[in-house]
Every structure is written in C-alpha cells, then in structure tokens.
Amino acid sequence: MNRPVIVSPHNLACLGTLAVALFGCASPPPTPPAPPPPQVRVVLLPQTDATGSPAKTAISVTSGAQVLQLEQPYALVETDRKGQLTERVSKAAEVQARYGDVLKIQPPAAETVVLRFLPGKSQLTPESERQLPDLIQRARARPGGEILVVGHTDRVGSRDANDALSLQRAQAIVNLLKASGFSEDLLSAIGRGEREPAVPTEDEVAEPRNRRAEVIIR
Amino acid sequence: MRMFSGNHLLPHLVLWLTLCLHSVGHATERSGVFKNMQGEVKVIRAGKSLPAASGAGLFEGDRIVTGPKSAVSITLRDGTVLSVGPNTSLDLTHYVFEPTSQNGSLLVSLVQGTVRMVTGIMGKTNPELIRLTTPTSVVGVRGTDFIVEASQ
Numbered sequence: 001m002n003r004p005v006i007v008s009p010h011n012l013a014c015l016g017t018l019a020v021a022l023f024g025c026a027s028p029p030p031t032p033p034a035p036p037p038p039q040v041r042v043v044l045l046p047q048t049d050a051t052g053s054p055a056k057t058a059i060s061v062t063s064g065a066q067v068l069q070l071e072q073p074y075a076l077v078e079t080d081r082k083g084q085l086t087e088r089v090s091k092a093a094e095v096q097a098r099y100g101d102v103l104k105i106q107p108p109a110a111e112t113v114v115l116r117f118l119p120g121k122s123q124l125t126p127e128s129e130r131q132l133p134d135l136i137q138r139a140r141a142r143p144g145g146e147i148l149v150v151g152h153t154d155r156v157g158s159r160d161a162n163d164a165l166s167l168q169r170a171q172a173i174v175n176l177l178k179a180s181g182f183s184e185d186l187l188s189a190i191g192r193g194e195r196e197p198a199v200p201t202e203d204e205v206a207e208p209r210n211r212r213a214e215v216i217i218r
Numbered sequence: 219m220r221m222f223s224g225n226h227l228l229p230h231l232v233l234w235l236t237l238c239l240h241s242v243g244h245a246t247e248r249s250g251v252f253k254n255m256q257g258e259v260k261v262i263r264a265g266k267s268l269p270a271a272s273g274a275g276l277f278e279g280d281r282i283v284t285g286p287k288s289a290v291s292i293t294l295r296d297g298t299v300l301s302v303g304p305n306t307s308l309d310l311t312h313y314v315f316e317p318t319s320q321n322g323s324l325l326v327s328l329v330q331g332t333v334r335m336v337t338g339i340m341g342k343t344n345p346e347l348i349r350l351t352t353p354t355s356v357v358g359v360r361g362t363d364f365i366v367e368a369s370q
Contacts, residue, residue: 039352039353039354039368039369039370040352040354040355040366040367040368040369041366041367041368042355042364042365042366042367043364043365044362044363044364045334045362045364045365047362047363057360057362057363058360058362059357059358059360059362060357060358060359060360061355061356061358062355062356062358063354063355063356070364079354079355083354085355095365099303099332099334099367101256101289101303101304101332102289102301102302102303102332102334102365103301103334104289105254105255105256105289105290105291105301105302105303106254106291106299106336107253107254107291107293142253143253143254143255143272143273144252144253144272144273144274144293145273146251146293150317163318167318183273185248186251186273188295188317190317190318191318192318193318218293
C-alpha cells in the first residue's frame with residue numbers, strides 16, 4: 001500500500017539538496033549553450049539643459065509588439081536573437097569604454113550670436129556689422145563649419161509679411177558673409193517671422209529688441 | 219520603465235507617412251553637413267560610392283559607410299547630430315525639415331554598427347515623427363540623446 005507523500009517546503013528543500021548532490025557526483029555537466037549576443041543595444045545618455053543641470057529625457061524602444069520606455073540616464077536595452085528586449089542600467093565608464101569612438105567624434109556645441117538691424121531696415125547696425133569677420137573666423141575654425149542666420153521681427157504687420165521680412169533680413173546678412181568669401185554651401189538664411197520674440201508682446205506692438213537676427217555657428 | 223502595446227504609434231505613423239509623401243521632389247536639398255571625420259568614410263549615393271569630407275553635404279537617401287578605424291559626425295538642418303562609429307552602415311532614409319515652421323520628420327536606418335543621435339529642433343516640435351530603425355527594432359524618440367548599436 002502506497003503511503004501519501006507529503007510535500008512541505010522543508011521536503012522540497014531536501015529534494016533540491018539531494019538533486020544537487022546527485023548531479024555533482026556525475027561526470028561534469030555539459031556547459032549550457034552561451035546566450036546569443038545581443039543584436040541591438042540602445043543606451044539613453046544623460047541630458048542637461050542650457051544651464052548644465054540634468055534634464056528630463058526619454059526614449060522608447062519597440063521590438064515586435066514589445067515596447068520599453070527608457071527614462072533613467074544610462075538605461076540600456078538589449079535584444080536577443082528572438083527579438084526579446086531586456087533592460088538594465090549601464091554606467092558612464094561602461095559607455096565610454098564601449099562607445100569611445102562615437103563619443104569622441106561629436107562636433108563641438110553650436111554658438112549663437114545676436115545681431116541687430118537699423119530701425120525699419122534690413123541693414124545691420126555698425127556694431128553688428130563689425131562682428132561679421134569674427135563670425136566667419138569662428139565658423140572656419142570648425143570642421144565643416146556652417147553659419148545659419150535666423151531672422152526675427154516684432155509683431156507689427158501680418159504674419160506672412162513678417163515671414164518675408166525676417167527672411168529678407170537674414171538673406172541680407174548671408175549675402176554679406178558670401179561677399180566676404182564664406183562658402184555659399186555652408187550658409188543658410190532662415191526667416192522665423194514673429195514666432196519667436198525675444199520679448200513677448202501683444203500683436204501690433206513695435207518692439208526693437210525683437211527685430212534681430214540670431215547667427216548660429218555650428 | 220513602463221510597458222504598453224504599440225498600437226498608440228499608429229496615428230503617428232499615418233502623420234509621418236503623410237510628411238513622407240510631401241517630401242517627394244525635395245531630394246536635391248542638403249539634409250545635413252559632414253563635420254568631424256576620422257579615417258575613411260564613404261557615402262553611397264544613387265548607387266555610386268563617393269568619399270565623404272568635412273563640409274560636404276548629406277542628402278536624403280544617402281548611405282554612410284565607415285571602416286574599422288573610421289568615424290564621422292553629421293549635423294542635420296534642424297540641428298540633429300548623428301555620430302557614426304566604426305564598421306557602420308547607416309541610411310538617411312527620410313528627412314524633411316521646414317525651417318520657418320520648424321516642422322519635419324526624420325527616419326534613420328541603422329543597417330549595422332553604432333550611431334549616437336542627439337535630436338535637434340524636431341526633437342521639440344515633432345518628436346513623434348523621429349524614428350531610428352534597426353533590422354529588428356524601432357527606436358522612437360522624445361527629444362534626447364542616445365546610442366544605438368546593431369550587430370549582425
């Protein structure tokens with residue numbers, strides 16, 4: 001007659017110990033096959049704001065129906081051969097060691113300079129015009145250095161008219177830079193109209209501080 | 219870390235495809251400019267292999283190919299920076315950016331190798347229209363800085 005076997009946590013632990021003991025006495029166990037290398041790896045890098053303080057950052061990684069949201073700096077996702085995603089947190093040193101070449105090739109951060117126009121004109125103030133040779137020099141010091149001129153207006157006039165005016169002002173500066181010998185391929189004139197005032201105002205308010213061009217050197 | 223289904227991506231994909239269709243015919247405009255360069259870097263454009271150089275343009279549809287000791291960075295028109303590591307093959311599959319409104323969309327396809335992407339203006343204006351794909355996964359971005367590596 002069979003007696004019932006009572007399985008308690010204690011019994012299970014004993015069985016486990018027995019199994020390990022038996023396994024240990026046998027010939028060396030076959031080494032488990034190595035997990036396949038990750039096919040894709042994504043690392044989220046830390047983000048800083050304009051003042052250098054840590055800023056909020058996030059990316060999502062999708063593989064098939066699986067979606068992971070990465071929000072912590074150095075969060076890392078890997079996929080296996082089956083496309084399954086797994087997440088862990090990496091470290092600055094690990095990222096530096098593995099991706100040093102990629103980090104090193106990053107171009108220097110862009111610089112921005114604000115130029116001003118004579119009231120009601122597309123002509124720069126003398127002080128602003130005197131800065132142009134320095135801007136060219138700074139752009140030429142960069143590999144593939146570009147100069148972008150972004151024109152802005154105040155809110156007097158229609159939106160469309162201000163788009164045209166801001167572009168015209170940006171183009172006037174680009175023409176001066178081109179005349180000074182800077183490559184046309186690396187120059188851009190952009191008109192942002194009244195969308196990005198330096199000083200917010202009601203519509204139709206004349207505001208000299210908003211009539212300006214931002215020069216981006218990158 | 220949150221997990222959820224991918225269905226919410228559908229409206230974004232529709233908008234993105236719409237922008238794709240708008241881009242037809244604008245392929246002659248530069249999408250970006252080559253910046254720092256290390257070693258030999260090639261661009262495959264319309265089936266031809268050309269050497270890349272600092273200051274040269276990158277166009278929609280181009281493939282960037284780097285060798286074992288080479289690397290290169292590119293700034294796209296909206297300020298997105300792509301830093302491409304060694305042994306990499308990367309396609310600028312789709313790029314649209316309209317600088318007055320600052321709207322656009324971007325699709326980068328990493329065939330193999332490593333790329334760092336730091337998103338620019340579009341990371342703020344149209345983050346849902348920025349995509350980086352690999353042969354097995356899609357990275358959707360909300361305005362930030364990340365590295366993707368794909369091995370064969």
